Every structure is written in C-alpha cells, then in structure tokens.
Amino acid sequence: MNFIKNIFRLFWRLWFYAWVVGTIAVILPVLVILVSTDRFYKTYFKIAIAWGKTILFIMGFKAETIYEQKIDPNKSYMFIANHTSLIDIMLMFAVMKNPGVFVGKKELKKLPVFGYIFRKTSIMVDRSNPKSRKEVYDSARQKIKDGLSIVFYPEGLVPSEDVIMSEFKNGAFRLAIEHELEIVPMTFYDCKERLSWTFFSGGPGKLRVKVHKFIQTKGLALKDLPALKEKAYSIIYNELINDKAYMRCTNKAKNELQK
Numbered sequence: 322m323n324f325i326k327n328i329f330r331l332f333w334r335l336w337f338y339a340w341v342v343g344t345i346a347v348i349l350p351v352l353v354i355l356v357s358t359d360r361f362y363k364t365y366f367k368i369a370i371a372w373g374k375t376i377l378f379i380m381g382f383k384a385e386t387i388y389e390q391k392i393d394p395n396k397s398y399m400f401i402a403n404h405t406s407l408i409d410i411m412l413m414f415a416v417m418k419n420p421g422v423f424v425g426k427k428e429l430k431k432l433p434v435f436g437y438i439f440r441k442t443s444i445m446v447d448r449s450n451p452k453s454r455k456e457v458y459d460s461a462r463q464k465i466k467d468g469l470s471i472v473f474y475p476e477g478l479v480p481s482e483d484v485i486m487s488e489f490k491n492g493a494f495r496l497a498i499e500h501e502l503e504i505v506p507m508t509f510y511d512c513k514e515r516l517s518w519t520f521f522s523g524g525p526g527k528l529r530v531k532v533h534k535f536i537q538t539k540g541l542a543l544k545d546l547p548a549l550k551e552k553a554y555s556i557i558y559n560e561l562i563n564d565k566a567y568m569r570c571t572n573k574a575k576n577e578l579q580k
Contacts, residue, residue, distance in 0.1 A: 327521045333380075334520060337407075340379050344372060345438060356441035359467065365442060366420040373414030381525025382408070382515060384415045388532045392505065394418040397470045398535070399497040399504045403486050403557050404474035406512035408528070413472060416507065416530050421470035424457060424492070426477070444471075446492070458496065465500050475553070482517055482574035485567075486558050494550045497538045504536040506553050508560040514570040531560060 355365040473493035
C-alpha cells in the first residue's frame, strides 16, 4: 500500500514542480515587463494572485479562510504567518487582497526562473550582513509609502517538521512599530501535512487559514518590540498546538526522527 501511495506522490510532486516552473516560464516575457518598473507592480500582483490560486487548484488544494477581522483592501498591513511548506507563498496570495511585497532570504534568488521574479519583486535580506538588514528597512519604507503591504514569515526559515514553530525574528515587528502598521497574524494549519519538504508525503485536501484579529502598533516604541513579538507568536502558536491535525503531523515527524 505504501508503495502505491509513494508512486502517486512521486508523480503528484513532479506535477507540482512542472506547473510552478512551467507557468512562470510561459508568462515570463510579460512578467519581465511588469517587474521592470514599480508603476506596474499592482498589475503584477494581480497576476501573482491568479497564479497562486491556479497552482492550489491544479494540485487539488482548497483554501478555507476564517476571518476574525476583515481586511481593508485599500490599507497597508504587516501580514505574518507561520512557515511550514513550499505552498505557503501560494496560500498567502490566495488569502490576502492587498498588493504586498514579500521579505525573504537572499538564497531564494538562486532558484531557477522563480529566483529572477523573486529578486525583482521582493525584498531580499542577508541576515548575516548588518548592511543588508538596513537596506531591507529602507526598501520597506519606500514600499509602504507607495501604498503596499509587507509580508513576513517571521520565523525566518522553514523549521524542520518536528518543530511546532520556530522563534520569531525582530524585523517584521520593528517595521510595524516604525510605520504604525497593523499586524495581521495568520495561522496556516495544513501546509505541513499537504506539501512538506519530505518528498514522499502529502496530498490534496483543505488548506485551513485563520486571519486573527489585528494587532495595533500605533503609539508603540521600540522598547515594546519584545512584548509585541511575543503576543504575535503566542496567537499563532496556541492555534497550532490546539489543532489535532497539525500536531499529528508534527508528532509523526518526531517519531520518525527517534527511530
């Protein structure tokens, strides 16, 4: 039975990579034009949303979102979520309506095809380089002035599957305080189970998301950053530890490591 499942998963994974790379390659000439200037960014973002939703649909995923507070499509926010999977970006595109800029590690620009688009449309950071971190803040300030939102996965990495959630970095919260951006915490429950980094795992199904009540930053100072970060972390962490499906997947990974 496991052999048959793994054959399915092999072709299913290859189907995923083929669609991700293939769709970007097909529309690459259009994307090159759109990412050549900031004037076209919002048009690019609409295409990115359509791309993300298409990939989810083709792979048999269905996003189901619960909103504790409605997002105003005309405002700038700091969107944050836990990071567990290859499909976190597609799911974020499917949930958020506001044109936004992702902040991610510089290594992503090395990916074929996708890396070029990421480099032109996102804010890249080298966390080992203090100068790079300053450039991130400067770039983010300009994007916010342009009316865009910022998207962070504040763990800064995809933790191993046996980890519930890694510690949050400071960057997202520093920016939110400096620009008085409302923080929109999101919990992604099912990405780890549906398409984790373990090749022979996962499958189609629901991708549940909860958009939590926004965290206000107006009037906060940098001295409030640790408490703000802890509040955001606790909101998402408590959701994950109380979700049976997420914890079942995490505990399974722990058991595999212990064998």
